[in-house]
Amino acid sequence: MKKIIxxxxxxxxxxxxxxxxxxxxxxxxxxxxxxxxxxxxxxxxGCYPIxxxxxxxxxxxxxxxxxxxxxxxxxxxxRDQFGTSLYPMAAWNVSLSATNQTPRAWNHASLLPGxxxxxxxxxxxxxxxxxxxxxxxxxxxxNGNLGADVAPCITNESYITTPYGDAEWFTITSGGNxxxxxxxx
Amino acid sequence: xxxxxxxxxxxxLSLTAVSCNxxxxxxxxxxxxxxxxxxxxxxxxxxxxxxxNRPTEEEKKRNTSELSDRRKALLVPASKALILSTGVTxxxxxxxTNGDMSAIIVWATxxxxxKNNEIRNKVKTEN
Numbered sequence: 001m002k003k004i005i006x007x008x009x010x011x012x013x014x015x016x017x018x019x020x021x022x023x024x025x026x027x028x029x030x031x032x033x034x035x036x037x038x039x040x041x042x043x044x045x046g047c048y049p050i051x052x053x054x055x056x057x058x059x060x061x062x063x064x065x066x067x068x069x070x071x072x073x074x075x076x077x078x079r080d081q082f083g084t085s086l087y088p089m090a091a092w093n094v095s096l097s098a099t100n101q102t103p104r105a106w107n108h109a110s111l112l113p114g115x116x117x118x119x120x121x122x123x124x125x126x127x128x129x130x131x132x133x134x135x136x137x138x139x140x141x142x143n144g145n146l147g148a149d150v151a152p153c154i155t156n157e158s159y160i161t162t163p164y165g166d167a168e169w170f171t172i173t174s175g176g177n178x179x180x181x182x183x184x185x
Numbered sequence: 186x187x188x189x190x191x192x193x194x195x196x197x198l199s200l201t202a203v204s205c206n207x208x209x210x211x212x213x214x215x216x217x218x219x220x221x222x223x224x225x226x227x228x229x230x231x232x233x234x235x236x237x238n239r240p241t242e243e244e245k246k247r248n249t250s251e252l253s254d255r256r257k258a259l260l261v262p263a264s265k266a267l268i269l270s271t272g273v274t275x276x277x278x279x280x281x282t283n284g285d286m287s288a289i290i291v292w293a294t295x296x297x298x299x300k301n302n303e304i305r306n307k308v309k310t311e312n
Binding site for chain 2: 026028166175177180
């Protein structure tokens with residue numbers, strides 16, 4: 001009996017975690033740090049709510065930080081990233097309409113996994129700029145609006161090629177699970 | 186007799202000192218504690234950036250962000266190996282995923298993420 005309950009609760013836990021989408025950033029570049037504003041929005045229609053990183057405005061994933069050495073960025077959802085990710089986002093900008101935008105802390109009740117905002121938004125892109133490793137010097141030609149095209153809400157490029165490196169955005173989706181990747185080479 | 190005791194005590198002390206020194210010298214990292222299957226899985230994602238594995242012009246023009254089947258196929262062998270390394274059998278793998286590439290990769294990604302967190306917590310407490 002105990003076994004059944006344990007396995008049932010494990011199964012329930014798996015289900016709870018299988019909702020929503022996870023963002024992973026792998027920076028394989030050895031020369032450049034990734035500085036990017038992360039964006040999510042309602043892709044089902046109407047664009048709003050729109051979510052974007054607020055504190056920090058640009059999350060920094062240093063050169064050579066990826067799943068190979070375990071230093072990648074992984075955001076499971078707006079809330080849990082704060083406690084589980086190496087790059088905690090303390091607050092998100094939440095726009096409910098064109099005239100309503102407020103920063104909300106990571107643990108704001110509206111940002112709970114399973115909540116309306118969480119259930120109705122997806123990662124859509126990142127406005128990014130690469131900086132020379134460990135400095136405040138941008139590489140002027142290595143930047144862009146990386147992500148998905150969601151008409152009429154946002155226009156992005158899924159693959160950006162520069163002489164200094166490439167940046168790519170893609171998703172892998174199966175059932176209710178969605179993994180969104182940013183990879184910098 | 187006393188001499189032997191002293192010698193033994195001294196030997197123990199110096200051995201302890203040496204071994205403790207070694208421990209601090211060999212700082213465990215997430216990378217060094219990963220299993221070969223985890224390592225291959227993470228390297229498969231990096232391989233998507235190899236020149237021959239980058240998206241073709243046609244793939245770039247598709248109206249979706251979903252990774253193309255050609256490139257998903259590049260992730261499948263390492264994903265399968267990672268899933269099987271947890272004790273899952275080939276039969277279970279086939280039954281649960283129906284051979285669907287996305288299902289296999291997503292499952293492996295969940296395993297990778299969980300194992301990576303376990304290692305990270307271990308490294309934190311050990312160092």
